[in-house]
Structures are given as structure tokens and as C-alpha cells.
Amino acid sequence: MPDGFSAGDTAFVLISAALVMLMTPGLAFFYGGMVRVKSTLNMLVMSFIALAIVSVLWVLYGYTLSFGKDAGAGLIGNLDHLGMRGIGLNDLNGSIPVTAFAAFQLMFAVITPALISGAIADRAKFTAWSLFVALWVTVVYFPVAHWVFFSDNGHGGWLVDHLGVIDFAGGTAVHINAGVAGLALCLVLGKRVGFKKDPMRPHSLPLVMLGSGLLWFGWFGFNAGSALAANGVAGMAFMNTQVATAAAMLGWLAYEKLRHGAFTSLGAASGAVAGLVAITPACGSVSMLGAIAIGLIAGAVCAAAISLKYRLGFDDSLDVVGVHAVGGAIGSVLIGLFATGHVGQTAKGLFYGGGFSQLGKQAIGVAVVAVYSFVLSWLLGQAIQKTIGFRVAEEVELAGIDQAEHAETAYDFSAVGASLARALSTPAAAGTAPGAATGGSAGTAPGKVTDKSSEKTEVDAR
Amino acid sequence: MPDGFSAGDTAFVLISAALVMLMTPGLAFFYGGMVRVKSTLNMLVMSFIALAIVSVLWVLYGYTLSFGKDAGAGLIGNLDHLGMRGIGLNDLNGSIPVTAFAAFQLMFAVITPALISGAIADRAKFTAWSLFVALWVTVVYFPVAHWVFFSDNGHGGWLVDHLGVIDFAGGTAVHINAGVAGLALCLVLGKRVGFKKDPMRPHSLPLVMLGSGLLWFGWFGFNAGSALAANGVAGMAFMNTQVATAAAMLGWLAYEKLRHGAFTSLGAASGAVAGLVAITPACGSVSMLGAIAIGLIAGAVCAAAISLKYRLGFDDSLDVVGVHAVGGAIGSVLIGLFATGHVGQTAKGLFYGGGFSQLGKQAIGVAVVAVYSFVLSWLLGQAIQKTIGFRVAEEVELAGIDQAEHAETAYDFSAVGASLARALSTPAAAGTAPGAATGGSAGTAPGKVTDKSSEKTEVDAR
């Protein structure tokens, strides 16, 4: 390997990339446990499909749009690396192979759209969602990632290199971006049937806790890994991540106890996620005591913020706005207060004698990303809604989207087992389906085919 | 970074810290699956709250009590690092940043109290438990960690540096400590209603298996990471961890088959954990064949030990004593037999020509930690029980602690969904709650408020 290469840093970033990858399934479980049983699978697959779509687009053109040399003005990368061409096995980015860097950053591009899905739980057509993911990363995420993450000696993205916004691991590019897009989308799709009236309580809180546990775990890769080296900054980012998360859990639980009289497990899980979100931009620039402060604030404020949707009447189903947009903004702005100048960055916050300068930059960064994401996301959502339709029929929503969109149900715990259903057709029997290259023996069809003709004029939407 | 720094070691320890962090959620699932469905969430949250509380205390004073310079006599660290002051970004502990070391050790401090919770499943007030965690780490864990883990050229903790006890990754400080504290607490709280009579069978064995899988995975960080370097010792500790765990699963299953006639999945999961516990202190000083022996013994002995509670009549609900106290003691003492002198430590055990010397030291270490932990834990438990009360009311226990303490139920699989419950009040409607800084529009309250007045004189405890 060439000079400047570090196996230790490479090991760290590659494993971190794996950790960040795990966050997307983790998110799927976090969200999937929170919905009613009838839309569990849809919720899970909305995250998984982001893994599929974004990874392919990343190789085709996402990487080069985000991390290709700046095409001018700090707005977008050039097309030098379309299809990852021109990236040699041993080319370095800092002390690590470019491939390792690309893998790490890919995982950020995957989870960001997945985060949005929580805002439109239970009611989005799966094909429409898939299309949205592809378009959204193209026109929103890839450019914003360039603005925020592509630092190139002052010739990189405009937020990081021109304006000097501090965003260590993605408070703006990931969380505000996704949170605000969630707001736009849930406005486009409208409220769920029964919003504010039916409880819609989580169908499996253990699944939610599993999700939050995996998110927390993976987030060490997200935050500490963003140092792109296994060094003191990574160590500090790691500690800050842990303690801010811990403090945010306490903040959320305290708020909840005062307000609703109970410490809930969902509050513990949600508080942790709020803390992880808030410390994401800040973990490379604040002290551990600062991280505790940021966590406490984020926990309590997000716990309060999630009730906005009931006041203002938008159905952000799983609180993407209240947790990611609000939490991301808190963390990004508080850098302007708590940045010590001695961790990973030299800019100082208000409390450390840096005056209002950094605070102002942070606020601008937040605002710019929020506005850009909102406008574009809303336009994309509308375009899809007006063309192929984004929202499922009310009947489908009532009966459960899993059945209609995925032809599956999440669980079958009945001891009755086999008896509640019967084989309609096995693949061999379906030999006449279009595109099937079945050999001769379609006649051996074993499945019982139930009589679908008589009277089946309507579907029982329950 | 300064001389002596190793990016490879830092990468290894940071990722190991993440793995150890994951063990606490893993433990939550392991325990959570084992309780009845009505106390699932309480069990989960007892572990998660340890993550929150201990992380904050660690930064405030835990790190310095455990790993600050010895204050004298090897009993406790000094206060040099209160609030983590005086720890520079690039300060090293061996070849890794102090922050990385602090993060790694923090995770040990988190899981140790979490382990205790299994002994008092289904019946502990959540606030009382939270208070206990905070007090217990302060007066028990932080000092004991100093005794066992703070090695400082003979001027560190008294067990490691004066007496020469070998505890590679925490057989005494973590497992015996927690196991014995579990015994003390379950004596303080008393037996569950229905102990020895009702089956109290695990509500979800797949959740138990998930927990054991995550524990096993995370334990590589715990044990191999304790080498604090990615080297041959870490490699050996890793292999020993794997094979002892494997052997313990076989040992437990064999015992169970002979005794009860069946190989159970809970036995497989429990045996694995017993093996992980037992090899923890020993993985840096024994050969792989020695690790197999330790695993086999620990698996079979722990399988037998868990029935002690029925004989002696203490309700150690999820077998913290039988697995962690007993398993930890087995592993710690067997070092006195199996230490080869050629792995990470030079002291030899009885079977390798070291005589009884190390065996004696190990026995003393076990006894000291056990006695200290038992006495302090019992006193803390009693103090809490006598003041704010530690145990919930019998009615709450019967109806399920999740509902009473957390206002939640773990699952809602009913297709009936929305209809079984109804919105009582959404946050906007709850605007009059104390401490709520709600703006004007409380009048828009949308939730249906059910009539709670008439006849609701009693609660249906089922």
C-alpha cells in the first residue's frame, strides 16, 4: 500500500462501515415495532429497500456526485467517478483506501432516506416509496452530502469549506435532511385514517428496543468512524456519543414522568435515539460534559416536540420530525455554544469564548439544509402522488398494508398452523404465468386451487 | 499522536467497546425473553437504564474513582479526573488514547449492575431500581474495579497489584460482584408471588436466544478487548472465549439431558452464557484445551447450581447467582489450576507446576469481592426498601409490572388493533398537566376522554 496508508485506520473505518450498515436494519426494527401489526412488514421493507436501491445508485453515480472533485461553487461533485471508474485498489483518501471511504459514506446515503419512512407509516405504496428513494437521494442527499461532507482544502462543499459549518457526522446532511423530508412527505400523503382517534399503539415494544439497541451500537461507527481514523478524536467522539445518548434517555424519561406520570420503555428507546441524533454533528467538537448537556437538552426537548404533530395536525407517524429534525437542529446549533476548540475542530462556541460567529454559521447550515430538503421533498412527493399515486386506498390501509402491498402477514403464532390456510398454487402449478419457462410437467400441479369465481365480487377489508 | 500510539490497537479497543456496549441490550433481551409477558418491558428497561445512569456517573466521577491514580492502599482512585478533567485528546493509556480506554471500561461498569436485575425480575419498583444502580456502582463497582483492573506498576488496585489476583476481563469485578449482589437483593425483596408453584415459563425463547447471541458476540470485545491491544494475547483470549463457551453449552446440555431428559434451547443459551462467564477471568492465562475444560466444568456445574434456589428457597428469578456468581467463581478459581504461564500472564497454576500459590490468591480474590459485594448490596437494598420501598404491591405484580410501572404492554398482536383501546387524551389535550408549557390551543383537544368517574373505585388487578 502507498505511503500514508494505515492498516489500523482502515480496519477502523471498514468495521465502522459495517456498523453503520447495521443501523438500517436496526432502524427497520425500531420503526417496525412501533407500527400496528398489520403494517409491520411494509415498515421493515421500506428500510431494506433503501439498502438495495441506494447502494446500486451510489456505485453508478452517487459517489461521484457527492465526493467527486467539486464541479464548481461547492454545489456538486463532478462525474469523474461514474460507475466508480478511476478508483484504483490502492488509492487513498487520507490514510485509508478510497474504497473503504466510499463504503463508509455509502452507508450514510442508505440510512438517510430510510429515516424518512417513519413519517409516512402504514399508508405509502411500496413502488411509489421505492421511486421516491431513488429520486430523493439523487436530487437531495447526494448534493447535500457534497455540501457538508466533502472537504477539500477550501475547494470542497460550500457549507463545510466556504461557510465553515461544523457537522462532524451528519446532523444536517442526515438528520435534519431526513426529518424535514419526513415533514414534507407526511403533508403530501395526509393523515392516517384514525389519526388522533385510534391509539395505534406499538405492536411490539421489544422489537422497538432491539432496533434502538442496534442503532446505538451502529452509531459508534457512524460517529467515531467519522474521524476516518482510529485516533484520539475517534475516542472522544465515541465517549461523547455514549454519554449524550445516556443523558438524553434520562432527559426524555424525566420529561415523560413529569408530563404523563410514567417512565415508558418507548420513552427510553426514543430518548436514546434523540441523544444519538443530537450528538452526531457535535461529537467531534465538544467536551464530555458538553455532550451530557446536549443530551439532556435534546432528550427533553424532543420528548416535548413530538406532541407538536397533534397540535398542528400533521401525521408524522413515528416522529421523524420531532426526533430527527428537532434533534439534529439542537445538536447542530448547540455546537455554536459548546464547541471547545480543542477536540476535533478549532472553532470555539459562545461558552468557550468563540463569540456568536460559529453559532451563526451553524444556524445558517441548519436553515439551508432544512429549506432545501423541504422544498425538494415536497415537490418530489407531489410529483409522485399526482402521477403514479403515493398513498394506498383507504380500504388497504384499514385492512393492513402488509397484505395488500406484500401479500404477507408478519406473524402466524396460531397452533392451528397449517389449517388456517391452504396451498393455492405452488410454482409448478403456476406454470402458465407470464414469463414462466416451465418445462412440460405443469400437469403435476399439486396445490389445491380454491374456487375463486362464485360471488367473489368484493374483498373483505375487515 | 504521541509515541507509543497504535492505530491498530485503538481501532481494536474502540470497536471492542462498541461490542461490549451491545452486551447490555443483549442482556436485556436474554432476561426479557425469560420473564412472563407481563413484565417484559420492565425487564428490558432495567438494563437500558443502567446504560443511561452509569454512563453519566462515569464521566462525573466513576472513571476517576476507578482509574484515577491510587489514593492509597489500593482501595480507590483519587479525584484528579472528576468530570474527566485533565484528560487530553491525545493522552495515552498504553498504546491507545485514554478516551478509548475510558469508553471500553465504561461499558463494563454499565453491564455489571444490569446483570443484577435478573435476580429481582417482576417485582422491583423502577425508581428504586434506578436509585440502586446509581448507589451500587458508586460504592461497589467503582472501588472493586479499582482493586481488580487498575494495574499501575505495583501501585494500583490492591487485588491486582498487591495480591496478584489474575482476572483478565472481570470474573471477580463483574460476574461474582453482580451475582452476589443479585443474591443480596433477592433476599431483600423476597420471593415472587407463586414462586415454586407457578411455572413462570419464558414468554419468548427466541428473544432469549437473540440475547444470548448478542452476548456471545459482544463478549469477544469484553474478553479479547481486555488485552487492550490487537496482538497474540487478544487472539488467544478470543479463541479461548469461543471454545470455552462451546464446551459449556455441551456441558449444560449434557447435564440437562441426564437430569431432565431433554436438550432445551434455554439450556443451550444458558450454557453458553455460563461458559462466557467462566472464561472471562481466565481467557488470558490458559491454553485452548484448558479453556475447553473450564467450559465443560462451568456448563455442568452451573446447570446444577441453578436448582439451589429451589432447595434453599431464595427467588433468584433468572439465575444470576447460579450463572454469574457460580460461573465467575469457577473461572476465577480454575485459573489456579489451569494457568499455563505462557499466555498473557506468567503465573502458573497447579497443573502447570505453579503449586498452590496462585490458587490461593484466586480464592482470596473471589472471597473478598463476594463478601464486600454481598454486604454492601444488602445494606443498599435494605436502605431503599425501608425508605422509598423497593418492591411493588402484590396487586401490581399479579397484574403485571409493565402496566403499573411503565403504562405499557409489550405486544399487541391482535388484528382487532385500534378497536381494543381508545385515545384518552393526546398531548394537546393534556395541556393542563403540571409543568406543561403548552401554548394557547389546548382547546383543540381531539382525543376522546372516557368517563372515568362513575364507579371507578377499584382497579381490576385481574
Place this chain on the structure above:
Amino acid sequence: MPDGFSAGDTAFVLISAALVMLMTPGLAFFYGGMVRVKSTLNMLVMSFIALAIVSVLWVLYGYTLSFGKDAGAGLIGNLDHLGMRGIGLNDLNGSIPVTAFAAFQLMFAVITPALISGAIADRAKFTAWSLFVALWVTVVYFPVAHWVFFSDNGHGGWLVDHLGVIDFAGGTAVHINAGVAGLALCLVLGKRVGFKKDPMRPHSLPLVMLGSGLLWFGWFGFNAGSALAANGVAGMAFMNTQVATAAAMLGWLAYEKLRHGAFTSLGAASGAVAGLVAITPACGSVSMLGAIAIGLIAGAVCAAAISLKYRLGFDDSLDVVGVHAVGGAIGSVLIGLFATGHVGQTAKGLFYGGGFSQLGKQAIGVAVVAVYSFVLSWLLGQAIQKTIGFRVAEEVELAGIDQAEHAETAYDFSAVGASLARALSTPAAAGTAPGAATGGSAGTAPGKVTDKSSEKTEVDAR
């Protein structure tokens, strides 16, 4: 540590080994969610027991058979390292300790037999399965691993060193090997009662998704870790793994939508696994665009291949053949087309000007492993079936294998809880069981013993 040692590489391989270990529990959940609720635990334990058995055998003789110096002709390792003797703490394999290498390779030996279990879900005696695992790794896996993975300057395993087959991470040794063994075993055991007639739908798709998420995560260790160093090859293998998996999910979903009209969550999970399987041998020799092509092909072809069992009438219950044998073969053979000669290996495929040479070698490698595995697995299966019996009684299969083989049921969600069952005997009461070293107080037996005598002539198999 000696010269040539790299802490970075060691950190990478050790953590990779931990990731690969997690794949086996991940597989357990992937399979466990797919079976009916009555055989969940059996499915889980079939994987966990592989962790136990193979780890111990690896230390005793597996490592030396696979990675001991070649005993001649490239067929098997010698016995130099029986019981891991002769392996010093600081001995190196390349740049990492031999212990780290041994740990990494052990995890491959564990998961391979576990993969087979899916083919014989719901109907294999647990002791028979355990015996099969022990025998199979001995006569099939250890030799084949030697052929494929033991490269020693031309004096290693015959497939890798003599023939020049490329198998970066185990397409032949792991996936084809296990897939074909699954075919052999399901032929030996025969079809499940109700095959092709009862639906046998997955009892928990979230559990399946969890499994696939953990598999995906762990697979980065499997594939990138196979570089045995944290370098550019590892980075490339990592990216290839991610994008092939993503593309395969798309390929599977597209096939499914065209053929059955729905995008299923099970399809997403299965497609991902098919992609992971196919890229395993190829991730060190193809470009990212090549990886996308391989993924797309594997996803669609495997989606089609799983219906073979209905046509041909073998009950490969969870599609081990369709996914692992077919996917492994696709990946192995496509190397012959897509190998660029510039990634980890210099041999070029047909599309990169290498002619048919590599393609031929790959085909031979696939065929040799497939035939060897099929014949040996079938013989072992038959031998067990004819002696101790491999398949459970039909009654047991109908009632559910969990109850009969493990004396457990996977879930108990009933609010009824304690009341549905009653304590038959606690361990103290069971004091008269054979081999029980119970002390005096057996008379204090607390459990109620139900009247088992009257009329209990038959068992209710439901």
C-alpha cells in the same frame, strides 16, 4: 510481536471473526422465523449446536486437518497441530497471529454445517443432527476447507494451489458444500407431512428479517475479512459485498413481482442472502459493476431456482439448495467471466480477455465440491438414518418437534400466564432422578405433581 506483524490487520481479522460468529445466530433467526411456530426452537438450536460442536472439534483436530501443513497431494492437513499444540502466542500467519487466523477460520467451519439445517426443518432428531454435524465437518468440511482455503506457495490444497480455482471467501467450501449436503439430507429424510399441500408459512417474518440483517452485517467480516488484512483488497471486497447484495435484492424482488405479483419481505430477505452467497467467492476478483451484475443474476436465478423443489419433488424446506448451492455456483462460475485481474487476483475472466481458462477451472471446482459433498453427505445421512434414526415420528412432527425434542414451546403470550401450566416438579422434587447428587431435603419438594396415571395411555398429538 515479531516482524511482519500488523496490529491493524489483527484488529481487522479478530473483529471480522466476531462478525462471522454472529452469522450463525443470525442464520438461526433467519431459518427460525421461516418455520412454523411449533418447530421454532428446534430450528434455532440446530444452528447453536453447530457453534458448540464444531468449536471444540476445531481445537481438537479440525484446525490441523484444514490448515496443518499439507499431508501430500493437497487433500488434507497433517496432524502437527492436534489440540492446537505447537501454536505459539506470537506465531504469525501473514501479518496476524495464528490464533486470530484460527479463530476467523473456525467461524467458517461453524456456519457451514448450520446452513445445511434449513433443508431438513421440522423433522430431524436433535441427537441425530448433532452427530451428523460432528461427522460431516470431519469428513467433508475440514478436507474441503483444506482444498480451497489452504494456500501454501503451491504446496497447499489442490483446488487452490494446484488447479487455481478462485474462491475468495468460500463459495465452494461453504455454500456449494452446504447447499448440496442439504439436498442429500433432505432426500435421505424425505418430505415433511403436508409438503406441497399445507402452506407452512413463516411464523415470524420480523425474525427472518432480523436474521437477514445480522447475516448481512456479519458477512462483511466473512468477505472483507477474508483479505486477512485491512487493505485495499478488503475495501474492494467490502464494497462488492454491499452492492452485489443490494442488486440481488432487486433481482429477486423483480422476479417475484413479475411471477407472483407482489414484492414480499421474505423475497427481500432471501434476495439479499442470495446476493451475499454469490459474491462470496467473487468479491476479491471483480469490479463493482461486475458485482452488481453478479448480484442481479444471482437474485433472479435463485428466486426461480427455489421452485425446483416443487417440480422435482424434494422437500428442501427452507431452500438451502436454491439459495446456497445455486447462488454459490453462480458466483463461482461468474468469476470466470467477470474477474478483472486487477482486484485481489491476477487471473482474468472471459470478459476481461482471460479466455475460457479460468471459467473452466471454476466449473471444475464447483463440480468437484458438489459431487464430493453430495456423496459423503448422503452416505452419512443414510448411516445415521439406518442406525439411530434421523427422522422423528410423524406424530411428533404433527404435534411439533419443539415439544417432543426440547420439552419447550417457543412463545407464551397468553395473559393467562401462570394458569395454563403448573409446576410438575422442581429440581429439589426431582431428587430421585438418576445421577442426581441431591442432598437430604428432597422431602421438601414443593411442586404439585399432577396425576399422571389414570387413563394416560396415549399422548395427544393434536
Place this chain on the structure above:
Amino acid sequence: MKLITAVVKPHQLESVKDALQAFGVQGLTVTEASGYGRQRGHTEVYRGAEYTVDLVPKVRIEVLVEDADAEEVIEVLVKSARTGRIGDGKVWSVPVDTVVRVRTGERGPDAL
């Protein structure tokens, strides 16, 4: 007294509950059930095999009422459960010999 049983769509439970309460019925017992009728089931797909699940989720509601109220309660049930689509379910009534309130031991109409 009569025992009136209604098998209805799960989503109608809340409306049924509200209607009964408005009528003055203070208690009921609910069981999850599944039903097979003219509405047929739906198709599910698992790994390349299609199945029809022909039992559709329902709830089964039992209400004990005085003889005099029976007809009206049936009316209330039918109206509040109706969506007009197939699968709406059935309501039937069965004669009851006696009813006891467990808590107090009261008998007959007083026990309702």
C-alpha cells in the same frame, strides 16, 4: 334472559361498543375469532408459493341481556356493525337459563 352473540368485522368493534353503551348495556365479552363465509379470504405469497388464507379475522362479541331487551339489542348490534360489504357477519340469540354475577352471587337480571 338471552345471550346475544355477534361475529363482526374487527374494525366495527368500537362502533358496536359505543352503540351498546349508548343503549345502556354495561358489559360485554369479546373473543378474537376468524370466520369463513362468502367473503372468501386473500392470497399470500411465500418464497414462490401462493396460498389462500380463507379464514378472515373477526371479533366475536357476547352480551347477556334481559328477554325484553333482546330484540332491541340485536337491532343495535346489527346497525352498528353494518358496513354493507360482504363479511359483515352474523348476530344470533340463544336462551339462557340463569346468570350469576361472580363477585356478589346475584342471580338473574340483577346479575347483568
Place this chain on the structure above:
Amino acid sequence: MKLITAVVKPHQLESVKDALQAFGVQGLTVTEASGYGRQRGHTEVYRGAEYTVDLVPKVRIEVLVEDADAEEVIEVLVKSARTGRIGDGKVWSVPVDTVVRVRTGERGPDAL
């Protein structure tokens, strides 16, 4: 009309369903139940403690039929549910005052 209830082994549900349909009964309602009878339960082991689970899973099938069909439907049920082993269950019949089809409001035999 009659309400015929059968408590049978879960595995017999499909055979029962088929037999009823062959006979001409177009609807039924199924509930998961557990039963306690002569068949006793089974033993489970959890961490060194043995328990007997004495309630065995059953399904409870309800069919509303015209008086005239009652006897025959009982026969069909009994035959299609029988395995000959203990635990096969019970079938019983109860008189029904009235039946209403929720969708249409039809009454009596027409409502079946």
C-alpha cells in the same frame, strides 16, 4: 335453528372445513381454544424445573344451521374431526332463537 359447536384438534380443522363445505354449509366461525380432558397435557422443562402444561390446544368451531340439517351436520362434524385418539373433542348443539345477517338484516334461515 341450531348453533352447533365443535371443539376439535387443530389439525382436523381443514378436514372439517372441507367436509362441511361438501355438505353445503357455507360459513363457520373459528376460535382458538385450549382444552382439558382425559388426554392430559405434556411436560415442559425450563432451567431445571419441570412443568405440566395440561391445557392442550384445540379449535372451537361454530356453525349455525337450520333445525332440519342439525343432525346431519353433527354427523359430518364428528366424522371429519375423528382421529380415534383421545383428545378428539366434543360436538354439541344448542337451540337458537334467531339469526340475523348483519349486511342485509335478513332473519332466520335466510340469514345463514
Place this chain on the structure above:
Amino acid sequence: MKLITAVVKPHQLESVKDALQAFGVQGLTVTEASGYGRQRGHTEVYRGAEYTVDLVPKVRIEVLVEDADAEEVIEVLVKSARTGRIGDGKVWSVPVDTVVRVRTGERGPDAL
């Protein structure tokens, strides 16, 4: 014969089972149910929203008995299920035309 149905608190199931067995009843069928009555439900909190869950878990026990035993079995049920708190539930009895044991085809009292 009579069909006696009891809707009781889940925790009383074991005591009911024991009492019935002591009395000589050899079989019963249990279903999980939820009930709505005077006892009201409880409040749950999810992410800043409170809900009342007003259906409380119950078990529904069915016992087929001879006419002569009906009164006594009702007594046994009521006594063994009682805790004296609201929510204790109801017991009721319904006339049965006929009972068949599936395994043997026996009819009437012999089938119990």
C-alpha cells in the same frame, strides 16, 4: 344437559380448574377473551399520547354438564372464581340439545 360458561379473571383459572376437578368434572374448554364491564380498563402511554385500554383480559371457560349437576357446578364456578373485587365476571347456563364425543360417537351424558 347444560353448557355452563364462565368469564373470569385469568388468575382464577387454576383455582377454578382445581375446584371443578375436585367436584368431578373431567373436562373443560378455555378461550382467551377480554371483557368490558364496570371494572373499566387502564391507561397506557405511548410517545406523549395517553390511551385507555378498556377491555380487560379474561378467560372464558365452558363446561358441559348433566342437568342434575348444573346448579352445583355453577356454585363451584362462582366460588372458585370469586376474589370479591369488581371484574370478577359472570357465569351463565344454556340448555344443550345434544352432546357427542368425537372419538367414540357416544351421545348425551355418556359423552361428557
